[in-house]
Amino acid sequence: MRIGVLLAVLLFTPLSIAQNLYQQLGEKEGIETVVEEMLYRVGGDDRIAHHFTDVDIMRVHKLISEQICDVSGGPCDYSGDDMKTSHRNMGVTNADFNALVEHLIAAMEKHDIPVSAQNQLLGLLAPMHGDIVEN
Amino acid sequence: MKMNIRDSLVYGSHSILAGVLLFSSATFADQGTRLLATGGASTLEGAGGGGIVPWATLSSYAGKGQFGATVNLSEVAVDDFRLSVQGASVSWNNRIELSYAEQTFDLSTIGGELSQSILGAKVRLAGDLIYGDLPQISVGAQHKKNNDYALPSAVGSQDDSSVDWYVSAAKAWLDGPFHRTWVANLTLRSSKANQLGLLGFGGDKENSRDWLTEASVAAFLNRYWAVGIEYRQKPDNLNFAEEQDWKDLFVAYFPNKHVSVVGAYTDLGSIAGLDDQTGWYLSVQAAF
Ligand code: HEM
Numbered sequence: 001m002r003i004g005v006l007l008a009v010l011l012f013t014p015l016s017i018a019q020n021l022y023q024q025l026g027e028k029e030g031i032e033t034v035v036e037e038m039l040y041r042v043g044g045d046d047r048i049a050h051h052f053t054d055v056d057i058m059r060v061h062k063l064i065s066e067q068i069c070d071v072s073g074g075p076c077d078y079s080g081d082d083m084k085t086s087h088r089n090m091g092v093t094n095a096d097f098n099a100l101v102e103h104l105i106a107a108m109e110k111h112d113i114p115v116s117a118q119n120q121l122l123g124l125l126a127p128m129h130g131d132i133v134e135n
Numbered sequence: 136m137k138m139n140i141r142d143s144l145v146y147g148s149h150s151i152l153a154g155v156l157l158f159s160s161a162t163f164a165d166q167g168t169r170l171l172a173t174g175g176a177s178t179l180e181g182a183g184g185g186g187i188v189p190w191a192t193l194s195s196y197a198g199k200g201q202f203g204a205t206v207n208l209s210e211v212a213v214d215d216f217r218l219s220v221q222g223a224s225v226s227w228n229n230r231i232e233l234s235y236a237e238q239t240f241d242l243s244t245i246g247g248e249l250s251q252s253i254l255g256a257k258v259r260l261a262g263d264l265i266y267g268d269l270p271q272i273s274v275g276a277q278h279k280k281n282n283d284y285a286l287p288s289a290v291g292s293q294d295d296s297s298v299d300w301y302v303s304a305a306k307a308w309l310d311g312p313f314h315r316t317w318v319a320n321l322t323l324r325s326s327k328a329n330q331l332g333l334l335g336f337g338g339d340k341e342n343s344r345d346w347l348t349e350a351s352v353a354a355f356l357n358r359y360w361a362v363g364i365e366y367r368q369k370p371d372n373l374n375f376a377e378e379q380d381w382k383d384l385f386v387a388y389f390p391n392k393h394v395s396v397v398g399a400y401t402d403l404g405s406i407a408g409l410d411d412q413t414g415w416y417l418s419v420q421a422a423f
Contacts, residue, residue, distance in 0.1 A: 047168075094266075095168030095198045102170065105358065115357045116314035123310025129266040 022074035024117035028065070031072070035065045037107035038100070045103065048096045071124045083131040090134070097133050101125075167196020167203055167422075169229065171358060172389040173264055173307075176397045177207035177420045180277055180331065181222040181236030182255045184303075185365045186399050186416055187381055188349040190320040191273040191305035192264055193232040193257065194224045195422045196392050202227050205422045213403055213414035215244035218333075220418075224255075232257040232275075240333045244409065249333045250282040262304075264318070270306035277301075279332035290375045290407075292335025293342050299326040301349075315354045318361075322349040329372050330406060338372030345370040353387070361387045369404075379404025383416060395420045 025031050039061055043049055052060075069076035080086060101122070108118045167174070175192045178184040183194030183205070195203025202225065209220040222236035234255040241248055255277040262269030280296040281287055287295065301324040311317035324347045327336040337343075347370065353363030367381040385399035399416035406412050 093199065097266075098168055098170050098198070109358070119310040119314050119316055123308075126266060126309055133266075 021072040021117055021120045022069065024114060025068070025072055025121065026111070026113070027074065028069055028076075030111065030113075031068050031074070032061070032065045034104075034107045034111055034113065035061055035068065037110060038103045039064075041103040041106060042100060045099060048099045051090060051092065051096065068121065072121060083128045087132045087134075092133050094129075094133055097129055166392055167201060168198030169196040170265065171392060172355070172361070172387075172395075174203070174205070174392070174395075174422055176387060176395050176418055177205060177209065177222055177224070179209055179211070179218065179220050179236070179238065180253050180255065180279075181207075181220075181224060181234035182257055182275060182277065183224060183226075183232055183234070184322075185320065185351040185353070185363065186383055186385055186397055186418060187367045187401075188320060188322055188351045188365050189255075189257070189275060189277075189301060189303060190322070190351065191259065191262075191271040191303035192320075193226045193229055193259060193273070194234070194420075195226045197226045198229050200228060203422065205420050207418060207420040209416070209418035211401060211403075211414065211416045213401065213406075213412035215242075215409045215412060216403075216406060217241040217243055230259050238331065238333060240330075242407070245407065247286065248283070249286060251332050252280050252282065253332070254278045264305055265307050265309065270304040272302070272304050274302045275300070279328060279336070281332070281335060284335065287329070287333075287335030290334060291339035291373045292329055293337035293339075294327070295335060297327050297332065297336035299324055299328060299332075301325070311354070313354075315356065317355070318351075318353045318363075320351045323347070324349060326370060327372065329370065330378060334373065334407070338374070340374045341370070341372045353385075359389050361389070363387070365399075376408040377405050385416070393422055395422070 063080040066076050067078040070078040174194050174196050175183045175190050178189050179187055182189035183192055184190035194205045197203030204225045207222045211218040219239045220236055224232055224234035226232040236253045239250045257273050257275035259273045262271040264271045277299040284295040301322050303320060303322040305320040307318045309316050325344050326347055327344055329335055347368040349367045351365040353361045355361045363385050365383045369378045369380050371378045381403050383399040383401040385397055387397045389395045397418045401414060401416045403412040
């Protein structure tokens with residue numbers, strides 16, 4: 001039993017235990033790179049690219065990066081609209097939301113964000129599902 | 136419009152953005168709109184779930200308006216027995232799952248063979264595995280029918296077919312303990328099945344339905360690998376031999392949305408009077 005517990009702890013303990021989430025995401029620069037990668041992938045995904053047709057993508061990139069910096073404990077104050085207002089009448093579906101999450105995960109994997117940090121960020125963003133998705 | 140975003144990203148004034156020009160040739164084939172691993176694996180009884188416990192999740196990755204299907208093969212080899220399962224399922228709309236499984240139980244030591252067919256249906260009533268506060272809640276039924284009834288009848292079974300009913304709740308925590316994604320499922324089943332039904336239904340010791348508790352907990356080490364445990368309470372209806380609860384310790388691999396593989400160490404307790412039946416379990420599923 002004791003060996004089991006020890007094994008579990010070893011398996012699960014992130015190496016970067018001393019860093020907070022903002023640092024694990026690579027601070028401002030790392031976050032901006034991941035968000036850019038995500039939006040780039042979104043742009044190539046016919047399932048959801050249509051939502052961004054007439055959108056100022058540089059602005060969205062800035063705001064999402066700022067928001068992630070903010071919620072991950074970084075020195076930013078998110079200056080955009082709340083999620084309900086900014087996604088209103090867009091008709092974002094559950095499938096769209098999952099597609100974007102897949103691109104975010106792919107972007108984080110590509111930039112070697114540790115799994116523990118990926119999960120923390122996803123855990124912070126997933127509750128926004130209710131405000132963004134309109135079924 | 137595809138170039139719209141990408142052009143802006145590449146030619147935008149932003150200094151970091153201007154740097155990226157790697158064209159990842161990502162293609163998005165028609166595939167299920169649910170997240171990886173939310174289709175789970177296939178159980179021994181055909182329904183989507185863990186290995187021995189049906190989960191509230193529906194098999195395949197079919198989301199709203201989509202059809203999905205799976206085919207699966209499972210083998211359990213313990214000291215004196217071997218169970219082979221061939222199964223298939225179809226799901227629609229992340230709402231309903233129909234499944235079919237053929238089980239063959241090889242009585243290696245005693246000699247002979249038992250088999251049954253299981254037709255299953257599962258409906259998601261409420262909630263979502265990942266999003267929102269409610270867990271995903273489903274109800275299901277499994278109609279089981281023995282193909283060879285001579286042995287079950289000889290050891291005291293009362294019927295060669297019966298229906299199991301169950302209700303399941305499943306929930307995922309994206310950022311659970313140790314910052315890993317965890318999934319838990321609890322299933323309550325009403326059943327008369329002896330050893331899944333392979334030894335018939337009801338018995339000379341007890342011939343009424345039992346409410347049985349089944350539970351699974353899994354932790355994802357990363358996006359693709361999970362480890363977990365399962366527990367399944369069993370009825371004890373036959374005088375000739377005691378039936379015991381089942382447990383397993385599993386490792387699951389989800390390399391993509393089309394394949395999953397589960398390996399497990401299983402403890403099936405006493406079966407037909409032969410004690411301490413432990414061994415391994417292997418299951419492979421293809422999803423479309
Ligand atoms: C966790 C998921 C998401 C987060 C954190 C997020 C975050 C944001 C933020 C911060 C903005 C800028 C808000 C503002 O304009 O003040 C924004 C805008 C936008 N989002 Fe999302 N979003 C998410 C999911 C989605 C999804 C799934 C879609 C559609 C597929 C989507 C489509 C858009 C569009 C098109 C805009 C631009 C609106 C406009 O400027 O007119 N978002 N999002």
